[in-house]
Amino acid sequence: MGHSHALGGALVFAGAGPFLLPSLIGRPLSPGEVLLGTLLSAGAALLPDADHPDGTVAHLLGPVTRLLCRAVGKISGGHRHATHSLLFAAAATAGAALGVARLGRPFVLGLVLLLLFLALRALHLPAPGPGPAAWTTAAGLAALGAAATDRWLPGTGGWLPYAVGLGVLAHLLGDFLTRQGVPLFWPLRRRYEVVLIRRSGNGVETRLLVPLMTVATFVLLWFGAFSASLPTF
């Protein structure tokens, strides 16, 4: 499921980011920022499943993150509880904004590093699988991405919290479309769902949805990042 959640995060940012964020931050995003935001949102789309000991977040640093995710699951009331609510989306956005405001650049680059790493692992880029080579490659690329952000995209902190929020919302939307639903208005218990996808990881998802979402993301990126209406960076 990590793979389609990450794709969903990328798709939502590529579709909404270039049009929504300029009105929130008072300037258009550069093509580089749209590309980075798409990857960061893909990474942030994995955060709600930090309540599950077997998700991409849990596998980040082996037993350390597995224990951490088990703790998150316990505190938030189990899988698909508190971390699958609009309140969590707001809290994650506000938390990122607070971190940017209080801690500045080190926080921005640390969060970029973490989200890029998560996105690369979940999107199976550049190398899939559990081996140390794949892990190291993704970590190295994420570090390069954070360094490039520091060097060429100094305004990232201004919109980073919104990329986090959009990624989390994309995750909620994804789970909303599968069985079990999500408690959108947690702490209210009612779960909401519109079951379009019967079971996660089934044939329809992998054979139809994943390619469709991938193509849609690239098409949206093309219009969002490279259309003439946006300035180049």
Ligand SMILES: [Zn+2]
């Ligand atoms: Zn979930």
